[in-house]
Amino acid sequence: MDRTAILRWLHSALAKPANRAKRRIIRFQQHSDYKRFLHEWSGLNTSPASQNAIRHLPAIAAFSLLLSDEELAPRLHESIWIEDDPLVTVHGTVHKPAARERGIPWGVGQIRAPQAWSTTTGHRIKVGVIDTGVDFSHPDLKQSLARGINLLNRGSLPHDDNGHGTHIAGTIAAANQLHGMIGVAPRSTIYPVKAFDQNGSAFVSDIILGIDWCVRNRMDIINMSFGMKTRSKSLLSAVTNAYNAGIIIIASSGNDGKRKSIDYPARYSQTISVAATNRLRRVALFSNRGTYVDIFAPGDKILSAWLRGKYNEMSGTSMATSHVSGAVALLLAHRPGLSPAEIKSILRRSMTPLRGTKTPRQTGELDVMRMLQAADR
Structure with missing residues (x-):
């Protein structure tokens, strides 16, 4: 899994305005990949706002964030699943x-x-x-x-x-x-x-x-x-x-x-x-x-x-x-x-x-x- 590409994509998505964005759940297919991603994400010098924009869901190796349709990343879909995080x-x-x-x-x-x-x-x-x-x-x-x-x-x-x-x-x-x-x-x-x-x-x-x-x-x-x-x-x-x-x-x-x-x-x-x-x-x-x-x-x-x-x-x-x-x-x-x-x-x-x-x-x-x-x- 190319975690660097995922990290870059996340940075890009969080840097853009949240208008027309929907909350989505991003799940890793492998729990080990999620753990390594978490370690690298927490070590990045990102702003508190960026860190808080992501809701971590460790029990299912996933996280949730606001994401526009344009920011969906088809090239990453082999290692992660993306689905809507709807209101219930x-x-x-x-x-x-x-x-x-x-x-x-x-x-x-x-x-x-x-x-x-x-x-x-x-x-x-x-x-x-x-x-x-x-x-x-x-x-x-x-x-x-x-x-x-x-x-x-x-x-x-x-x-x-x-x-x-x-x-x-x-x-x-x-x-x-x-x-x-x-x-x-x-x-x-x-x-x-x-x-x-x-x-x-x-x-x-x-x-x-x-x-x-x-x-x-x-x-x-x-x-x-x-x-x-x-x-x-x-x-x-x-x-x-x-x-x-x-x-x-x-x-x-x-x-x-x-x-x-x-x-x-x-x-x-x-x-x-x-x-x-x-x-x-x-x-x-x-x-x-x-x-x-x-x-x-x-x-x-x-x-x-x-x-x-x-x-x-x-x-x-x-x-x-x-x-x-x-x-x-x-x-x-x-x-x-x-x-x-x-x-x-x-x-x-x-x-x-x-x-x-x-x-x-x-x-x-x-x-x-x-x-x-x-x-x-």
Whole structure:
């Protein structure tokens, strides 16, 4: 590999104005080439602005930077791959303020989580929630949060400036039964990984950094309540790294009402893909569905925690995904050491048939008690 040519090309690209530039991910085909490149790049006398313009992604031997179409380097493609670093959005739909939530939300009850709490509460299970952060002051979450990381501002706690991440965390692990709400796995621990901004958007490269953080900090579960339409080889590499590390990755199918297609990363086989149901155990109208979906869970008009200690009602496959993350936390606390493949198999064997579907055996809704029974057989 001609690293000198790559270094020259990078210098040229970074020296030009960023107008009409798009964020791209540059991946090395050989990890050893990436390591040598990093060493040489760090030794160059480049300006701090040039150094900061590159976002390093060591887990997949890559980096991300702004690059115009004119600056793409076809002559270098034999040793590197170049793909877009697109924006990804969270999977929540319209939300509205709700009255103070007390006790057990309907979705937590529908999946029969409370009946399992005499056996398992998710104690010591670490759930990485790659999202918009979390409201650290929320009374229902205070007992359930670890520090996590803010990938957008490394010096700060991952405070939520959107609300979506707090809502997800509440469904998974809220623990304030006397005065507030309780989540599916109230003694599990949420590690908020803030990759998404106040608009609920993140670059794929931010998500990759979040996945890598979860792998290095030994999360048991990663909740991914977001998605995009296009396939990303870089994101797949990061997901595969986490899967191979034994982490269970749970991802939302998307909110476009599609019958035969779901979003990425839920579409990757290494994830547990989740679609949404309503109170009637029917597929929610907004939910993507089809053969790529592994399981359904409540996702319509879900009440959970919100910013400034409040509560909101949200709908989306995001909300369904958080129910499944909580359920898997209950399962892992009960049966430590289960692999991602074993957990997916247990979930698929223990589903409750949906109403109003012609293929009840192929797919179904999460049932925590049946899940635990299937794991014990």
